[in-house]
Amino acid sequence: MRRKVDEMLKAWKGSKKRKSLVIFGARQVGKTFSVREFAKSFDHFLEINFETDKNAGEIFMGEITTDALISKLRLRYENDTIEPGKTLIFLDEIQLCPNAFTSLKPFTDDGRYHVIASGSTLGTKYRRETSFPVGYVDIVTMYSMDFEEYLWAAKMDEKHIGAVKECIQKTEPIDDFVLSVFNERFRDYLIIGGMPEAVEAFMEGKDYSSARKVQKEINRIYLEDIGKYADPTDKSKAINCFRSIPNQLSKDNKKFMYSEVEKSTNANSRTYGSGINWLIDSYLVNPCYNLQEPHIPLISNAILSSFKLFYHDTGLLMSMMESQVAWSVFNGDIYANKGALMENAVSEALVKNGIDTYHFTKKSFETDFIIPMDRDVAVIEVKSGENRRARAIYNVMSEKYGVERGMFIEDTNIFVDELGLEHYPMFAASFINSMERYGWKDLKRSV
Numbered sequence: 001m002r003r004k005v006d007e008m009l010k011a012w013k014g015s016k017k018r019k020s021l022v023i024f025g026a027r028q029v030g031k032t033f034s035v036r037e038f039a040k041s042f043d044h045f046l047e048i049n050f051e052t053d054k055n056a057g058e059i060f061m062g063e064i065t066t067d068a069l070i071s072k073l074r075l076r077y078e079n080d081t082i083e084p085g086k087t088l089i090f091l092d093e094i095q096l097c098p099n100a101f102t103s104l105k106p107f108t109d110d111g112r113y114h115v116i117a118s119g120s121t122l123g124t125k126y127r128r129e130t131s132f133p134v135g136y137v138d139i140v141t142m143y144s145m146d147f148e149e150y151l152w153a154a155k156m157d158e159k160h161i162g163a164v165k166e167c168i169q170k171t172e173p174i175d176d177f178v179l180s181v182f183n184e185r186f187r188d189y190l191i192i193g194g195m196p197e198a199v200e201a202f203m204e205g206k207d208y209s210s211a212r213k214v215q216k217e218i219n220r221i222y223l224e225d226i227g228k229y230a231d232p233t234d235k236s237k238a239i240n241c242f243r244s245i246p247n248q249l250s251k252d253n254k255k256f257m258y259s260e261v262e263k264s265t266n267a268n269s270r271t272y273g274s275g276i277n278w279l280i281d282s283y284l285v286n287p288c289y290n291l292q293e294p295h296i297p298l299i300s301n302a303i304l305s306s307f308k309l310f311y312h313d314t315g316l317l318m319s320m321m322e323s324q325v326a327w328s329v330f331n332g333d334i335y336a337n338k339g340a341l342m343e344n345a346v347s348e349a350l351v352k353n354g355i356d357t358y359h360f361t362k363k364s365f366e367t368d369f370i371i372p373m374d375r376d377v378a379v380i381e382v383k384s385g386e387n388r389r390a391r392a393i394y395n396v397m398s399e400k401y402g403v404e405r406g407m408f409i410e411d412t413n414i415f416v417d418e419l420g421l422e423h424y425p426m427f428a429a430s431f432i433n434s435m436e437r438y439g440w441k442d443l444k445r446s447v
Contacts, residue, residue: 001030001145001149001152001153001196001199001200002149002152002153003030003034003142003145003149004146004148004149005023005034005140005142006034006037006038008140009021009034009035009038010038010041012138013038013041013114018111018114018138019108019136019137019138020104020105020107020108020115020116020117020133020136020137020138021115021116021117021137021138021139021140022094022104022116022117022118022122022137022138022139022140023035023116023117023118023139023140023141023142024118024122024123024139024140024141024142024283025118025141025142025143025283026120026143026144026222026282026283026284026312027120027121027218027221027222027225028144028195028196028197028218028221029142029143029144029194029195029196030142030144030145030196031118031142032092032118033196034142035088035090035092035116035118036090038088039088039090042086042087042088042114043081043083043086043087044080044081044082044083044086044087044088045080045087045088045090046073046077046080046082046087046088046089046090047090047092048089048090048091048092049092049093050091050092050093050094050096050097050100051092051093051096052093056076056097057096057097057099057100059072059073059076060097060099060100060102060103061099064099064102064103064106065106066106066107066109066110066112066113069103069106069107070082070113073089082113084112084113085112085113087113087114088114088115088116089107089113089114089115089116090115090116090117090118091103091115091116091117091118092117092118092119093118093119093120094117094118094119094122095119095120095121095122095124095229096119100117101117101132101133102133104117104133104136104137105133105136108133108136108137109136117137120225120282121225121229121282123281123282123283124229124230124278124281124282141283143194143283143312143348143351143352144193144194144195144196144312144313145194145195145196145199146194146349146352146353146430147185147186147189147194147349147427147430148161148430148431149194150185150189150192150194150199151185153199153200153203154185154203156185160178160181163178164178164182164431165431165434166434167414168414168424168428168431168434168435169434169435171414171415171416171422172414173413173414173415174413174414174425176413179413179425182425182427183411183425183426183427185427186426186427187329187330187332187334188202189314189315189427190314190315190318190329190334190341190342190345191208191211191315191318191326191329191330192208192211192315193211193215193313193314193315193316193317193318193319194313194315195214195215195218195313195315195316197214197218198211198214198215198218198315199211201213201214208326208330211315212319212323212326215315215316215318215319216319218316219316219319219320222242222284223239223242225282226238226239226242226278227239230275230278231274231278233274234274234275234278236275237271237272237274237275237276238274238275238276238278238279239275240261240262240272240275241261241272241275241276241279241309242279242284242285243320244260244261245285245309245310245311245317245320246317246320246321246337246340247260248260248308248309249308249309249310249311249317249337249340249343249344250337250338250340251338252338253366254308254340254343255290255306255307255308255361256276256307256308256309258271258272269305276309279309283312284311284312285309285310285311285312286309286310286311286312286347286348286351286357287307287308287309287310288307288308288309288310288347288357288358288359288369289302289303289304289306289307289358289359290302290303290306290307290358290359290360290361291303291358291359291360291370293360293401294358294360294367294370294377294379294396294401294403295377295401296372296376296377298356298358298370298372298377299356301358302358306361308347308359310343310344310347310348311344311348312348312351313348314341314344314345314348317340317341317344318341321337325337325341329341334411334426339382339383342382342409342426343368343382345426345429346368346369346380346382346409346429347369349429349430349432350369350371350429350432352430353430353432353433355371355372355432356371356372357369357370357371358370358371360379360396362395364391364395365391365392365395365396366392367379367380367381367392367393367396368380368381368382368383368392369381369382370396370403371432373405373435373436374404374405374436374437374438375438376403376404376405377403377405378403378404378405378406378407379392379393379396379397379403379405379406379407380407380408380409380429381393381406381407381408381409382408382409382410383408383409383410393406393408393421405422406420406421406422407421407422407423407424407435408421408422408423408424409424409425409426409428409429410423410424410425410426411425411426412424412425413425414428422435
């Protein structure tokens with residue numbers, strides 16, 4: 001299936017200042033598949049998986065220079081051709097071989113070989129790995145399929161996707177028939193999610209149950225990974241936090257509450273903080289931090305002890321809930337479970353577009369999302385037509401805070417109301433970059 005990372009890989013291959021490439025991302029999002037497909041553009045391909053090839057780590061012991069490593073690789077993998085300029089070397093599950101991290105620096109300095117590294121829990125390892133060659137690698141984060149990639153898999157015509165993007169960019173209504181089709185596809189996407197195996201299972205026969213079986217198996221693998229790779233002191237904490245996510249998001253107040261993990265009044269950040277950090281570093285969850293003030297730089301205003309925790313794939317989240325929830329969404333109720341699914345879907349869409357998410361809470365109001373946009377910030381509310389709860393937007397856009405853009409994501413067509421608030425259909429967050437009014441291309445310096 002076509003992925004957006006494909007074009008990035010092509011650009012990386014042809015770059016004159018190419019470094020070794022490291023791909024982060026949760027397990028099963030398609031990292032290995034994409035690299036293998038990309039490898040077809042090379043004359044030769046050598047894949048080393050440190051999880052399945054237990055002795056491969058021996059190659060990276062001792063002298064770590066490019067010539068020494070290539071010599072040992074040729075000796076061990078004598079049936080594979082390793083030719084400068086024509087070979088892609090793929091180091092998969094590299095987090096299991098710390099010395100392999102070190103090898104990325106000489107490979108980059110040498111420049112004769114294209115080297116890609118990846119791993120299912122790589123994010124949890126590199127933050128503590130002193131041998132990680134910062135400055136000598138290019139890093140890309142890969143997520144499950146976004147809504148546009150899902151539409152590609154569903155054979156949606158590119159011109160229809162382009163036309164919808166243009167309407168979003170111009171804040172003009174979408175043709176009613178086109179809107180109904182996109183809404184239907186998005187409801188399917190909420191149920192199926194973006195995990196490639198689940199999408200493939202659904203596309204083969206439009207069978208929701210087949211996709212749901214895949215989703216449940218992936219969630220089971222995630223729990224296994226926590227038990228296998230997390231530090232002994234973090235395992236049970238991370239597992240309990242992971243299992244509490246559906247309940248956390250189904251509350252009216254979606255702030256992550258430690259007391260909800262095991263229904264304990266004594267729970268706090270000391271109890272579960274390391275477990276949550278493991279889930280974040282493994283890209284299983286996306287944090288959305290509360291702000292002291294909705295002003296840039298947002299990261300400097302973030303309250304790291306107060307956050308919402310969204311699952312990285314809404315389809316996987318839905319498979320953790322009762323089947324009746326999926327049935328409700330199938331029948332048009334996208335705000336099932338007190339809006340948990342739609343708010344998670346918007347978080348997922350923003351993160352996949354490279355946007356860090358925040359929210360802003362005061363005693364009298366709470367926003368869903370505050371994001372950097374248009375050289376400033378924008379506020380996003382995820383609401384149904386019956387419950388827009390516009391007061392949060394009005395408060396944040398007041399003279400006190402000075403936020404200039406307010407957007408509703410809801411079950412509607414595109415329009416701008418009399419107060420200048422923008423209203424978009426439920427799938428529009430997937431095309432958030434089309435809402436940008438300005439960009440780097442607009443920045444010019446006078447000479």
